[in-house]
Amino acid sequence: MLEGFTAIYVIYAGAGLTGIMIAEAFYLLYAGHRDRRMAINRRMKLQEKKLSQEQVLIQLRKERGMEGGASMLSLDRIRELRIQSGMVLPLPKFLLITSGLALGICLFAVSNGLPLIIALAVLPVMCLVFPIVTLRFLRKRRHKMFGMQLPEALELITRSLKAGHPVPVAISMVAREMADPIGTEFGVIADEVTYGSDLVSALHSLFERVGHEDLPLFVTAVSIQSSSGGNLREILDGLSSVIRDRGKLRRKVRAISTEGRMSAYILTAVPALLMVGIMVMMPQFYESVWGEPMTWYLLGGSISWLMLGNAMMFKMSNFKF
Numbered sequence: 081m082l083e084g085f086t087a088i089y090v091i092y093a094g095a096g097l098t099g100i101m102i103a104e105a106f107y108l109l110y111a112g113h114r115d116r117r118m119a120i121n122r123r124m125k126l127q128e129k130k131l132s133q134e135q136v137l138i139q140l141r142k143e144r145g146m147e148g149g150a151s152m153l154s155l156d157r158i159r160e161l162r163i164q165s166g167m168v169l170p171l172p173k174f175l176l177i178t179s180g181l182a183l184g185i186c187l188f189a190v191s192n193g194l195p196l197i198i199a200l201a202v203l204p205v206m207c208l209v210f211p212i213v214t215l216r217f218l219r220k221r222r223h224k225m226f227g228m229q230l231p232e233a234l235e236l237i238t239r240s241l242k243a244g245h246p247v248p249v250a251i252s253m254v255a256r257e258m259a260d261p262i263g264t265e266f267g268v269i270a271d272e273v274t275y276g277s278d279l280v281s282a283l284h285s286l287f288e289r290v291g292h293e294d295l296p297l298f299v300t301a302v303s304i305q306s307s308s309g310g311n312l313r314e315i316l317d318g319l320s321s322v323i324r325d326r327g328k329l330r331r332k333v334r335a336i337s338t339e340g341r342m343s344a345y346i347l348t349a350v351p352a353l354l355m356v357g358i359m360v361m362m363p364q365f366y367e368s369v370w371g372e373p374m375t376w377y378l379l380g381g382s383i384s385w386l387m388l389g390n391a392m393m394f395k396m397s398n399f400k401f
Contacts, residue, residue, distance in 0.1 A: 121263030165218035
């Protein structure tokens with residue numbers, strides 16, 4: 081009886097596993113066809129809309145905030161961060177969203193006992209800090225993706241040069257074959273060269289748009305080759321190896337410094353989690369002190385010291401090379 085019972089469950093498990101594998105096979109088949117139908121980067125998506133090459137270039141520059149005059153709200157530092165983050169949301173709208181978020185947090189704090197004078201003092205700081213922190217996060221994520229793609233792009237340019245193509249054609253191949261962010265950025269270079277810009281100026285514009293720390297090596301190599309000649313193929317071969325080695329060293333340093341960063345994460349999370357746990361398990365524990373101004377002063381001081389300690393720990397575990 082037990083053997084028959086076990087055999088039934090084995091059959092059920094096998095049937096369920098078979099169904100899962102069939103469903104996954106259909107999904108992968110559909111996803112593969114869908115990926116082949118989709119454009120590989122933003123520039124090619126715009127080209128599919130039957131826009132001319134010039135219209136595509138204008139649209140890409142407009143999305144990045146590089147077309148037309150600067151807005152009154154476009155503070156230089158925030159505007160630079162927005163361009164390098166790759167965000168296409170207009171800067172005034174982005175600042176309006178972050179300012180609304182800061183205002184909502186301050187109103188919530190005031191409704192829970194925070195003195196109005198403190199809220200009014202903190203609100204401008206939050207309106208400035210929120211967009212900068214968000215844009216820096218987006219820029220860091222974009223730089224990470226760009227840095228991973230750059231050696232592969234240089235190798236693709238090298239292979240194209242070996243086949244006898246000129247440098248602009250090799251760059252346009254990167255724009256056709258690689259995904260964002262590097263595909264669209266190199267496509268903008270190809271379009272700028274097509275419409276009259278010289279290659280060196282287009283590469284300097286690329287560095288201004290992206291701001292990645294490895295790009296000056298590529299820009300300098302092409303600039304020297306354009307002015308004094310030389311074997312660009314061998315230069316880019318060596319440059320690709322150097323960038324890969326720099327990436328390996330950067331990841332090694334990050335692995336070595338994990339202990340310091342994790343200590344900062346834990347020391348930050350423990351008091352916050354402890355406070356949340358007390359508020360969930362004993363909601364009346366803090367009722368008698370929420371309305372006291374001194375409570376908010378002490379909380380502000382504690383958070384400030386905590387952030388200062390975190391900044392020191394991250395500074396000790398962060399290496400620039």
